[in-house]
Amino acid sequence: MAVTATAAAGAVTALGLAAAPAAAAPAGTTAARPGDACTAADLGTRHPYIKTTEVSPTITHFKGWYVTEGTTGQQTVSTDTTTVISVSVGLNDTIETSFAVEALSNVKATVGLDVKLEYTSTSEESNSVTWNLTQPGYYGFYKGTKRVTGTYGSLNCNRAQQDDGSWALKWTEGPGSGSFTTFTTLEEGAVRCQDSVPADSIMARAQALLDCGSAAAKADHPAGAVAPTAKQKPDRPAPQPAPTAGAPAEQPTATGHSTRAALDCSAEAYKIAVPGKPLSWGAPLLADDGVRLRPSSIFSAHLDNWRLCNVTEQDGVLEASLWNWGNGGCATIAEQNASTERAVLMTVPCAEDDLQRFYIYRDVPGSSKIGVQNKYTGSMMGYDRYADGEFIRQYSSGRQDGTGTFDLTAV
Numbered sequence: 001m002a003v004t005a006t007a008a009a010g011a012v013t014a015l016g017l018a019a020a021p022a023a024a025a026p027a028g029t030t031a032a033r034p035g036d037a038c039t040a041a042d043l044g045t046r047h048p049y050i051k052t053t054e055v056s057p058t059i060t061h062f063k064g065w066y067v068t069e070g071t072t073g074q075q076t077v078s079t080d081t082t083t084v085i086s087v088s089v090g091l092n093d094t095i096e097t098s099f100a101v102e103a104l105s106n107v108k109a110t111v112g113l114d115v116k117l118e119y120t121s122t123s124e125e126s127n128s129v130t131w132n133l134t135q136p137g138y139y140g141f142y143k144g145t146k147r148v149t150g151t152y153g154s155l156n157c158n159r160a161q162q163d164d165g166s167w168a169l170k171w172t173e174g175p176g177s178g179s180f181t182t183f184t185t186l187e188e189g190a191v192r193c194q195d196s197v198p199a200d201s202i203m204a205r206a207q208a209l210l211d212c213g214s215a216a217a218k219a220d221h222p223a224g225a226v227a228p229t230a231k232q233k234p235d236r237p238a239p240q241p242a243p244t245a246g247a248p249a250e251q252p253t254a255t256g257h258s259t260r261a262a263l264d265c266s267a268e269a270y271k272i273a274v275p276g277k278p279l280s281w282g283a284p285l286l287a288d289d290g291v292r293l294r295p296s297s298i299f300s301a302h303l304d305n306w307r308l309c310n311v312t313e314q315d316g317v318l319e320a321s322l323w324n325w326g327n328g329g330c331a332t333i334a335e336q337n338a339s340t341e342r343a344v345l346m347t348v349p350c351a352e353d354d355l356q357r358f359y360i361y362r363d364v365p366g367s368s369k370i371g372v373q374n375k376y377t378g379s380m381m382g383y384d385r386y387a388d389g390e391f392i393r394q395y396s397s398g399r400q401d402g403t404g405t406f407d408l409t410a411v
Contacts, residue, residue, distance in 0.1 A: 114184060
C-alpha cells in the first residue's frame, strides 16, 4: 500500500483547525430545511426533507354490478383488484429504518393526510364491499385511496461560510435523494352513472371506470356481476427497462473486495474519539470483529490511529477512505449488511469500493467535531452506549442524542 504525504496538506487544510469556533443556533430536526441552523450535536445525524408531492385518487378494487327490481337492498360483492399500491421509500420497501419512517412522517405533515407510515400494500386489503342499494341500475362497487407520491432529499449538518467571512453550522443537502409512495386509508362504496359526485374524488374515479357511454353500460343485464370493460381491467405496471451503465440515483454501486487498492493517504494520523472522553474508534485484530470504542494507551498498537486517504472535497464536505495504521485495513460496512440498521463497522483489505468511502461533516473552523456517513448506505456512524468495547454501528438517521458526533484529532 502506498502511504504518501501528498494528500496531507490538502486534508489538513480542509479540516480547518485554526480559527475560533462560531456558535450555531439550535434548530428543530424534524422540520429541518436547507439553510436552517444546526448544532455540533447534529453533525452525526441526517434527516429527510420532502421536495415534491403529488396526490391522486386511485381505484384499487372494482366490480361492475347490475341491480334489477326486486334485488335491491344490502349486497356484498367481491371486487377485482385493479391497481396495487405499495409503500416504499427510495430503494427500500421494508420501511424498517428511522430515516424511511421520518420521511413518511414528513410526507404526512406536508400533504395534511393520514398516510401509511409502515410497509403495506393495497393488495393485502379485503376485496369485499358491502353496500345498501335502494334503486335498480348499473353500479360500480369499489375500494379506493389517495396515492401520494413524490421525491425527497437528505439533509446533513455541515459548516458553511457566511457573507461576512464567519462560519456557522447549517443543514445542507447531501447524498441520498429518492422517491416515495404511500397511500391513505381505503374507502369503499357503490356508485351509478347517473349519480352526482364530487369532481376528482375517489367516487368520481370509480364512476369513470363504469364507462357509462359504452354499450355494455347501457345494455340490460341480469342481476349480478357484469363482465369487466377494457377500462376496468387491472392496471398492469409497465415492464422495467433493462439496466444501463451507471449507478441508481439512490446510492452508488458497491464493488467486490477482490483487489487491494493503492491509497494516497495523509501523513497525519488521527483519532476518532468521543468528545471530552477517553474512548475512541479502535480497529480489530481479528477479521470477523468490528470497530469498537477503546481506550488509547501505549498498548493500542496504532489500532486507534486512522489516516484519511484519497481525500476529495465537494461543497465543503470531505470524502475519504479511513485506513487503520494498526491492522492495515479500511473501515467498511459489510456488503451483506448494507441495508441493515445498526450494522457493525468493520475493517477489510482496502479496495475501490463505495462501502469503504465516508463523508465527513465538520464543525466550524477551530473545532475538531465531525459526523461520519457511509457513502454507499447513506447511514451515519454512532454507538448504542458509551462503554469500553461498544461497537461502532450505522444508523440511517444517525443518533439523535448526539452520540454520532466525534472528535477528529491529530496525533
